[in-house]
Amino acid sequence: MGAVKKIRTVCRSCHGGCGVIAHVRDNKVIKVEGDPASPISQGTMCSKGLAITQLAYHPDRIRHPMKKTEKGWERISWDDALDTVVAKFKSVMDASGPESIVIGQGTGRDYESHLYRFANLLGTPNVLTAGHMCYVSRVGATLITCGNLPVADWHGHPRCIVMWGCNPQWTNPDEHKGVDFWSAYKKGAKLIVIDPRKGFLAKKADLWLQIRPGTDGALAMGFMNVIIEEDLYDKDFVNHYVHGWDAFVERAKEYPLEAVESITWIPKDLIRRAARMYAKTKPAILQWGVPTEQTINCTDCTRALVGLMAATGNLDAPGGNVFFVPPKVRSVSAFSRHKDLAPEQRKKQLGGDQYKLAARVALISPKAAWDAILTGKPYPLKAGLLCGTNPVVTRANAREAYAALKKLEFLAVMDFFMTPTADLADIFLPAGTWLEQNHIADNWKRHGYALAREKAVDIGECWQDHKIFMELGKRMGQEWFSTVETALDYLLEPSGLTWEEFKKVGYLKGEMAYHKYRQKGFSTPTGKVELLSTALEKWGHDPLPKYTEVPESPVSTPDLLDEFPYILNAGLRTPTFFHSANRMIPWLREIRPDPIVEIHPETAKKHGIAAGQWVTIASPRGRVKQRAKLNFGIDPRVVVAEHGWWFPEMKEEGHGWDISNINILTDNAPETLDPVMAATNLRVCLCNISPCEDQEEMNGWRN
């Protein structure tokens, strides 16, 4: 047995960022530990990251390229695999143009720079990501409102924290991790929690607002109404730095608290107290999460939240929501060569005419992709390359996603395991985990850091995603780099460091300055915070934030209530899983063996559902099964279900993708999407519940 070598690196089991020390012996990672010197995680780690060795060395992991033949999957060489993809892409491009190739990824995993470069140099504007309803949608909406994403400044001594549909300790919060929130909170900050479910934070909160799922936009306008009515806003700021304040004030008047109470189900006095607390306790952070984005209100809700930050003088102020200064490294967008996508190709972007904000941040809606494949309109997508994504489980209206990917003429996937999506592919390209890659992590985030993720080991024939894009790109005749590391040198060039030097430094941080707008204004057309958006105006949309009722709800579709009386809050996050990942990891699956649907005990009783029983959850689009957990901390009118479930232990094709997959129930009809961002309504619809008839079968099928 050789000696143990310790390698400092950076986790990516969620969006990543936590510092890790990997213990390597005989070219095998035997253990990982938190890195106490990490500015992001300060030595802590979560269950997902700590379980990486069970993922990396999992017996089911695909460790070499594969090709689907009539006899099933067969092992092939990298040359064979890459040549197959390139030959197919070239023939599709010759016949139908590069726009008939869709390139896709799931949640942000530090390879968007390489993925976009490949797509742009290929000439396809059709990049499919999770960004339409997660994070990038937040970036897009803030971009047109205040020029950049305002990020929580935990180290700036906030006195008040509004946790809005967000649980940064359980799940990935982007930017900074839960540990920073926790230390700010422990220093005595007031805590306001907006969550339909009484969780750990709600229990700790000074004020807990139990909101009706999907109505965050109305609540934000209600807060604003109080702040304006009670004269709690920062006059100097709004006078000098807000575009359209008067119009915005008029709009906020349309949201008196009586109305907001009836929309959100939150007592108006509680809304008033929360709005006052946020406006009066300075500085204050507003940390918001994806539930606010995964609705038809995505853009408007984000813009209203920025309105709150601006009106209270917490924008770019220490301890508020700030614009961190990036370190001196080349940006993801420069590396991606967005400028090299020809204008005539850009014009062909699916849905680009309609979803202007999505087009602005260079992505398409999954609905547009599925429609193009299934209907051939406006033109058919023929081939695809999907990287680290499992849309048949994670995108709304999963059956449509499944049918579309199945119909695609040619599909290549990059992943660790044979997932339900990979099952539909023709070529499998085995990607390396974060233990198997050299990369500059986190530089796409907006917290001012770039982190060195150093390779600890190689496993099988797996390649890091960056290398796969690069080698494919070179074979397509694109301009790339000789090695992964020379590309990193190029990214690092502005800092004066090489990759070898950066590895030793560990991380770079941009030098922070606050109140930058006082010198430079905001990066918007008017130079101000555009509560009245010139971009939305130009695109022919309502330039002021408003609340649109959830498309399928007791208010919008009362006729459905007889059959589907409950609001489904689809997408409960759990600490051990990240979206559809990790279901095959023994340590994590032991903790959460089954998909869980949370039901209020009174509601459960009505349907004869006992704790631990399997429940059929049905919506107008289908039905799935999850196991009941009774929870007094949710509204009896709401049912909360986990997302991302498939069953890696089922070895046949599909891996049980349609048994518990909550997205079989969610909707993606065009009228349910955010009108500029195409955000999918992945969170809220109507449902019904009943005990499964086949309890015994369900209990036994996993064994």
Added chain:
Amino acid sequence: MEKLTLMFFKKECMGCHACEVACKQEHELGIGPRLVRVVENAPDFFPIHCHHCANAPCKVSCPVEAISRNERGIVLIDKGLCIGCKACLEACPFGAMQYDNATETAVKCDLCIERLNHNEAPACSNACPTRCIFWGVAAKLNEKLEKPVLSG
């Protein structure tokens, strides 16, 4: 010698299970035994863990004296002696004693004695994002629990 123990400030446990996985990794345990285990009864979480009891019921119950408490107060099980009768599993009032099918022996928290010997904190306490896992001299921990502070 002053006696050491492990304590969880339950009110600050947010149920992330990082401690469980850190412990499994440190002790190379597979599915089954959970030396620390966090039970959820939303919105509360209850970490179940070894208290390294004085006069430990597990130790008393063991018919072959496989369990001992060392001079630092750490209750340890000698796997070589354990006959797998599970008497200790029944005796432990906290449910902290575990059984490992792989070795057919009882298995328990050893307060990460290997790590302590190298001046490292127990694996669970190292990972915990809310810093609610404390270890050290039992008497001093009681004070700390009244007023938990963040390290660093």
